[in-house]
Amino acid sequence: MKRLSSDYEGRCGNCHKLLADDDQFCRYCGTPKGEGGFLPYENSNMCVYGPPVDTTHTCTSCGYSWNIRALGVDNARFCPRCGSSVDTTYEDRY
Numbered sequence: 001m002k003r004l005s006s007d008y009e010g011r012c013g014n015c016h017k018l019l020a021d022d023d024q025f026c027r028y029c030g031t032p033k034g035e036g037g038f039l040p041y042e043n044s045n046m047c048v049y050g051p052p053v054d055t056t057h058t059c060t061s062c063g064y065s066w067n068i069r070a071l072g073v074d075n076a077r078f079c080p081r082c083g084s085s086v087d088t089t090y091e092d093r094y
């Protein structure tokens, strides 16, 4: 059963991924905060199986870097501060 949600509180208006409070750009699609289609999206809990992976993203422009530990490689591609592309490295600790 599909449930559509239009709750964009703290989310990207384009791909509806969660944004951090001080993010100016979506890390996943590069859309500036507050922009996008804000279309209803399928509110499903993603099930990702696998060992935890430490993923490190570093902005190629401003140097902002952050680390995410999650199940599966985090696929962020844009800097949340300036919207530039990021270099990604990850360590599979399985």
Ligand SMILES: [Zn+2]
Pocket: 012, 013, 014, 015, 016, 017, 026, 027, 028, 029, 030, 031
């Ligand atoms: Zn997005």
Ligand SMILES: [Zn+2]
Pocket: 059, 060, 061, 062, 063, 064, 079, 080, 081, 082, 083, 084
């Ligand atoms: Zn940057």
